[in-house]
Amino acid sequence: xxxxxxxxxxxxxxxxxxxxxxxxxxxxxxxxxxxxxxxxxxxxxxxxxxxxxxxxxxxxxxxxxxxxxxxxxxxxxxxxxxxxxxxxxxxxxxxxxxxxxxxxxxxxxxxxxxxxxxxxxxxxxxxxxxxxxxxxxxxxxxxxxxxxxxxxxxxxxxxxxxxxxxxxxxxxxxxxxxxxxxxxxxxxxxxxxxxxxxxxxxxxxxxxxxxxxxxxxxxxxxxxxxxxxxxxxxxxxxxxxxxxxxxxxxxxxxxxxxxxxxxxxxxxxxxxxxxxxxxxxxxxxxxxxxxxxxxxxxxxxxxxxxxxxxxxxxxxxxxxxxxxxxxxxxxxxxxxxxxxxxxxxxxxxxxxxxxxxxxxxxxxxxxxxxxxxxxxxxxxxxxxxxxxxxxxxxxxxxxxxxxxxxxxxxxxxxxxxxxxxxxxxxxxxxxxxxxxxxxxxxxxxxxxxxxxxxxxxxxxxxxxxxxxxxxxxxxxxxxxxxxxxxxxxxxxxxxxxxxxxxxxxxxxxxxxxxxxxxxxxxxxxxxxxxxxxx
Amino acid sequence: xxxxxxxxxxxxxxxxxxxxxxxxxxxxxxxxxxxxxxxxxxxxxxxxxxxxxxxxxxxxxxxxxxxxxxxxxxxxxxxxxxxxxxxxxxxxxxxxxxxxxxxxxxxxxxxxxxxxxxxxxxxxxxxxxxxxxxxxxxxxxxxxxxxxxxxxxxxxxxxxxxxxxxxxxxxxxxxxxxxxxxxxxxxxxxxxxxxxx
Ligand code: SF4
Ligand code: SF4
Ligand code: SF4
Ligand code: SF4
Ligand code: FES
Numbered sequence: 001x002x003x004x005x006x007x008x009x010x011x012x013x014x015x016x017x018x019x020x021x022x023x024x025x026x027x028x029x030x031x032x033x034x035x036x037x038x039x040x041x042x043x044x045x046x047x048x049x050x051x052x053x054x055x056x057x058x059x060x061x062x063x064x065x066x067x068x069x070x071x072x073x074x075x076x077x078x079x080x081x082x083x084x085x086x087x088x089x090x091x092x093x094x095x096x097x098x099x100x101x102x103x104x105x106x107x108x109x110x111x112x113x114x115x116x117x118x119x120x121x122x123x124x125x126x127x128x129x130x131x132x133x134x135x136x137x138x139x140x141x142x143x144x145x146x147x148x149x150x151x152x153x154x155x156x157x158x159x160x161x162x163x164x165x166x167x168x169x170x171x172x173x174x175x176x177x178x179x180x181x182x183x184x185x186x187x188x189x190x191x192x193x194x195x196x197x198x199x200x201x202x203x204x205x206x207x208x209x210x211x212x213x214x215x216x217x218x219x220x221x222x223x224x225x226x227x228x229x230x231x232x233x234x235x236x237x238x239x240x241x242x243x244x245x246x247x248x249x250x251x252x253x254x255x256x257x258x259x260x261x262x263x264x265x266x267x268x269x270x271x272x273x274x275x276x277x278x279x280x281x282x283x284x285x286x287x288x289x290x291x292x293x294x295x296x297x298x299x300x301x302x303x304x305x306x307x308x309x310x311x312x313x314x315x316x317x318x319x320x321x322x323x324x325x326x327x328x329x330x331x332x333x334x335x336x337x338x339x340x341x342x343x344x345x346x347x348x349x350x351x352x353x354x355x356x357x358x359x360x361x362x363x364x365x366x367x368x369x370x371x372x373x374x375x376x377x378x379x380x381x382x383x384x385x386x387x388x389x390x391x392x393x394x395x396x397x398x399x400x401x402x403x404x405x406x407x408x409x410x411x412x413x414x415x416x417x418x419x420x421x422x423x424x425x426x427x428x429x430x431x432x433x434x435x436x437x438x439x440x441x442x443x444x445x446x447x448x449x450x451x452x453x454x455x456x457x458x459x460x461x462x463x464x465x466x467x468x469x470x471x472x473x474x475x476x477x478x479x480x481x482x483x484x485x486x487x488x489x490x491x492x493x494x495x496x497x498x499x500x501x502x503x504x505x506x507x508x509x510x511x512x513x514x515x516x517x518x519x520x521x522x523x524x525x526x527x528x529x530x531x532x533x534x
Numbered sequence: 535x536x537x538x539x540x541x542x543x544x545x546x547x548x549x550x551x552x553x554x555x556x557x558x559x560x561x562x563x564x565x566x567x568x569x570x571x572x573x574x575x576x577x578x579x580x581x582x583x584x585x586x587x588x589x590x591x592x593x594x595x596x597x598x599x600x601x602x603x604x605x606x607x608x609x610x611x612x613x614x615x616x617x618x619x620x621x622x623x624x625x626x627x628x629x630x631x632x633x634x635x636x637x638x639x640x641x642x643x644x645x646x647x648x649x650x651x652x653x654x655x656x657x658x659x660x661x662x663x664x665x666x667x668x669x670x671x672x673x674x675x676x677x678x679x680x681x682x683x684x685x686x687x688x689x690x691x692x693x694x695x696x697x698x699x700x701x702x703x704x705x706x707x708x709x710x711x712x713x714x715x716x717x718x719x720x721x722x723x724x725x726x727x728x729x730x731x
Contacts, residue, residue, distance in 0.1 A: 110609030110659050111636040145630065219625040219636050220612045 002066045002080035010079075013066055019083055020048055020061040022199040030085055031094065033208045034160040035062035038275045039169055040371060045101075045160050047123065049093040051452030053082040058093045061085075089128065098128040104139045106155045118194065120158060141186050147175070148192030149201065149215050149279070154186050157212040163187060163203040163212060170276065170376065172369035172487045187211070198365060198378060201282040202275075205265055213289065216286055217263050218436055221247045229469035230267060231344060232456050234384040234449050235281035236332065237359075238377065239458030242281070244450060259470045261285050261450050270374075278365075278378045285450070292433040294445035295474025305443070308474065309433045310485070317410075317442045318489035320425045327352035327409025330400070331393050332412035333359040333383035336454025337463070338502040339479040340385070341417035341510070342393040342494075343412060349492050352410075354393050355403040359383030360416040379459060382416075384449075388457030392510050411436050412479065413446055429482055444486075445476040452478035453499045455521060466520045491508040546656060586667040591652045593668040594643050594681070595689040597661060604687055605662035608638040612654035612663050620647035621654060642682040666693045 001012045008021050012021045018041075023030050033045035041063045047442035049058035053075050061083075069080045076082070084090060101120065109115040130512035141154040164176045164187065175195040179188040189195055195203070204214045233240040240450040243265045249276040264285065266277040288386040308316075321327055329347035331340040333356060340356070347354045390396065400417075403409065408425040411417075415434045428440035431448045455465050472478070475486075480502055487494035495503050500522045505514045535543060577584055586592070599605050608625035626639030654663050666689060673679055681689070694700055 110607050110611065115609075143630075151630075219627055221625075222614070224614065225610075439585070 002068050003078060004066055004081040005075075005079050006083045007085055015067070016065055018062055019050060019052075019059075019064050019081075021065065023050075023061065023083075023085060027395075028062050028085055030314075031119075031127060032062055033119060033158060034162060036162055036165075036206065036275075038374075039162060040163045042161060042165070044261050045158065046097050049090060049097065051084045051087050051089045058089060071396070094127040095124070097130055098124055099133070101158050102128070102132065104155065105158070106138070106140065107326070108156075111219075112153070112156065112210035113213055113218060113223075114207070118210055119208035124269060139183065139515050143358035144188065146189055146212075147196045147200065149283075150195050150203065151213045151215060152187060153211050153213060156209050157187055158209050158211070159185055159187075160208060162206045162208070166203055166206055167195070167197075169371040170202075171197050171199050171367045172372070176203070198278050198280065199276060199367060199376065201279045202266070202277070214263070221262050224272070226262065227292060227469075229467045230465070231264075231469065232384065232464045232466040233264070233277055233281035233284070234456070234466075235278070235284050235382065236362075236379040237381040237383060237386060238272065238379045239384060239456055239462060239464055240266065240277045240281055241269040241464065242277060245468045246450075262471060267371065272458065272464075273376070274374050276376055278376070280378065285498060286367050288448070292466055293473055293476070294433060294437060294443060295476060297445060297475065298443040300441045310477075312443055313444060314485050314489040317427045317444065317486060320427060320441065321350060321352070321410065321490060323408065323425070325424075327408040327410070328403040328406040329410045330403055330412060330414075331356040331389045332414045333357065333386035333389050334414060335389065335412045335479055336385060336449075336452075336499075337388040337392050337457060337513075338454045338499055338506060339412065339483065340389040341506040342480055342483040342487075342502060343410075344393045346487050346490070346492065346494070347410075349487070350490055353406070354385070354395070355400065356389045356395055356398050357395055357411070357414040357417050358398045358400050359386045378416070381459065384458070385456040387459060387461065388455070388463070391457060391512055392506060411440075411466060429479055432477065444482050445472075445474065446482060447472040447476050447478045451476070452480070454480070455503060455516075461512075463521070586669075590667045590669075591650045591655075591665045593645065593666050593671060594648075594654070594686055594687060595664055595666050595693055596641065596683065596686040597664055597690050598687065603634065604637065604641075604683070605660050606638050606641065606658075607634065607636050607660055607662070608641075609636075611657040611659060615653040615657035616648075617651060617653060618647050618649050620644040638683060641686065643681050643686065644679060645681055646676060646679040664690075668693070671682065 001014060004011060004013050004022065006019070006026065006028055009026050009028070011022060011026055013019075020030055020032065020035060030050060032048045032049045033040055043060040043063035046060060048061040050061045051058050052064070062192075066081045074080060092144065092177050102124065103119070104321065109121065112118070115121060139155075143154055144152040146152050158192050159178070161178060164178060167173050167176045173308045175189050175193055175197070176187055178185050180186060201214060204212045206212075223245075225247050227247070229246060230242045231242045231244045233242050244261050245263045245265065247262050264277070264282050266273060266275055268275050296307040297310055299305075299308050299316045300306075301314055311448075327350070329343050329352050331343050331354065344354050360382040362380055364381045365378040366375050367377075368375040404419070404421070404423055406423055408427070409423040410427045411429065413430040413432075414436065415430075415432055417434075417436055419435045419439055422439040426436070427442045427444070427466070428437045429444045430437040431446045437443050449466055450469045453466065453468045455463050457463050478499075480496065480499060484494045484496060500518065503521065504518050507516045509516055597605050608623050610623050610625075613619075613621035613623055620643060622640065622642045623638050624640035625636055628635045628637050650665070652665060655665055668689070671679065
């Protein structure tokens with residue numbers, strides 16, 4: 001194994017490992033634009049130049065590997081390469097590269113949504129010149145509408161080609177191309193072939209500058225105001241790891257905080273989603289905007305629904321459950337393990353049956369190309385937790401039709417259930433107005449996954465935690481809180497301090513979850529940061 | 535600690551005449567009377583008003599460009615810089631075709647919470663927010679002190695009537711900056727011509 005020295009640190013480097021990765025391993029940061037761990041190396045931006053003893057000019061760290069040198073050519077008698085990332089030559093090279101990149105850059109940071117997490121801003125500040133020597137006129141290419149959700153602010157492009165490589169290597173759809181050459185090169189799509197695939201949102205995260213902008217998020221907020229929360233996508237049973245960026249809007253006069261999820265970003269997890277998420281998951285919350293949220297508990301009085309207090313609604317629900325006849329508690333593939341577990345526990349305590357409703361089935365989509373080491377699959381099961389719900393409820397499959405014929409049904413939220421015939425008594429714990437809540441006798445408004453914490457089990461049995469990012473609207477409560485309250489209304493002695501306590505109990509009770517490390521799941525997962533992954 | 539008692543007597547004049555206070559009162563009145571003929575050190579506000587320096591930090595205004603549109607691009611630099619957290623901006627989309635795509639649909643400053651530090655003015659990359667010499671704000675409710683975009687633009691319209699040479703006044707400020715040791719000449723040049731490369 002070659003022995004190298006980077007700055008003052010000695011290390012052994014594997015065959016084929018780049019200087020960039022080696023430096024990263026020992027905590028030395030080298031600035032970069034075109035390099036991305038998930039894409040092929042093109043070494044075109046030259047931002048990562050480092051100085052190597054013996055090399056005639058600085059070399060790009062992202063593509064340079066080191067091999068064993070013959071004894072006679074070793075530096076200082078033992079190193080196969082001696083690299084500096086901070087000497088005068090490197091600093092000058094960085095300055096020069098940034099100067100070239102900035103020649104035609106509009107520097108419209110005030111209206112650029114990337115400002116604050118832009119690599120061009122960061123590196124210019126850290127390594128660049130603070131004055132421009134360019135006195136000619138800047139080239140200002142037209143901005144373009146690339147497709148249903150992406151805008152291209154052409155003049156901001158630094159030609160790193162990450163986006164182009166993404167559509168070539170990851171999605172294989174090849175919509176994006178570099179048009180023209182040299183000074184005139186720009187990113188473009190072919191006429192009549194817009195950027196339109198189920199993973200296109202990723203190019204916005206990929207773009208190191210503000211050139212590719214998501215139409216859904218344009219001008220909605222400034223990134224430094226965001227709070228980031230680790231979450232898991234509920235879009236399908238793949239369970240992609242995500243980050244929710246939320247923002248608090250303060251109304252000056254009311255001192256009222258309204259927080260909203262502003263965007264969803266992928267979170268790197270090599271075992272599940274690598275660096276990406278699909279657009280179904282990314283824009284999932286956008287779709288919720290048009291749907292009617294349930295804000296207050298309701299009970300049916302003389303055929304029509306009336307908003308009542310929590311106490312009244314819980315009492316009404318308890319009365320109906322106690323009224324006799326066959327009672328079935330139906331869990332949900334959209335609810336967390338904890339919520340389903342609690343539902344099962346409550347059902348057992350009151351001697352009722354359990355079941356789980358069916359998830360929505362859709363199309364399975366795999367992005368496969370020759371260059372893609374990890375083909376990305378969007379699963380056909382469009383619910384995050386069918387496997388987990390079955391695990392914790394001790395079921396092997398859904399028996400929906402049979403359970404809906406019971407006398408009394410307590411139903412955890414499932415927006416896709418097409419309920420034809422109403423059971424004689426129906427109690428719905430739901431977040432949105434749906435087929436079930438419309439027919440229900442008692443409606444208990446519940447939080448959605450962004451408003452509470454819990455765990456989902458993905459199709460491979462990986463238990464992953466999502467975290468509370470925002471407050472629930474109106475009087476809606478987390479499902480586990482509703483179930484605890486309902487249990488108490490039913491005379492059961494349920495008490496949990498937090499979701500974590502349920503998770504702990506669940507992992508002790510459910511045999512397949514015995515190995516889940518609860519303390520690791522409930523580590524701190526919300527933060528405000530300076531460095532956002534690119 | 536022990537408590538000690540100290541008897542204090544009123545200071546008394548030397549003679550009984552002093553103790554009647556008649557003469558001291560007249561002495562005092564003389565002093566007041568003499569001041570009637572002296573140079574006055576105060577302004578007779580509100581009849582007389584002080585001419586405030588051009589960089590006085592009073593009520594904010596949102597300036598307009600040569601087409602009468604607000605210059606602000608809703609970049610939120612001012613609200614980020616504001617130590618009192620009293621600016622609220624909601625950005626809007628002016629349309630893909632517009633040369634000024636991004637602009638504020640809501641822009642509010644809570645003038646009661648504001649500490650008139652001027653950081654917002656300094657932070658603004660567009661010269662869109664500025665401070666006037668208006669300092670006599672009065673209103674009936676707290677809500678009335680939350681100036682919205684229209685009011686802040688109105689302040690500009692009013693201010694520009696009184697100071698049609700607003701831009702030049704700014705130049706005056708720049709000249710002062712140039713003479714002070716805090717700014718270099720190139721700082722001032724840059725500030726004049728808009729920042730950037
Ligand atoms: S649009 Fe962004 S990602 Fe694509 S080449 Fe330009 S800078 Fe790179
Ligand atoms: S693949 Fe599935 S889990 Fe991943 S982002 Fe898309 S919908 Fe969400
Ligand atoms: S003057 Fe200071 S406190 Fe007032 S709005 Fe501007 S930055 Fe905020
Ligand atoms: S800093 Fe200037 S341009 Fe930016 S939001 Fe404030 S007033 Fe508008
Ligand atoms: S990151 Fe190495 S050349 Fe672009």
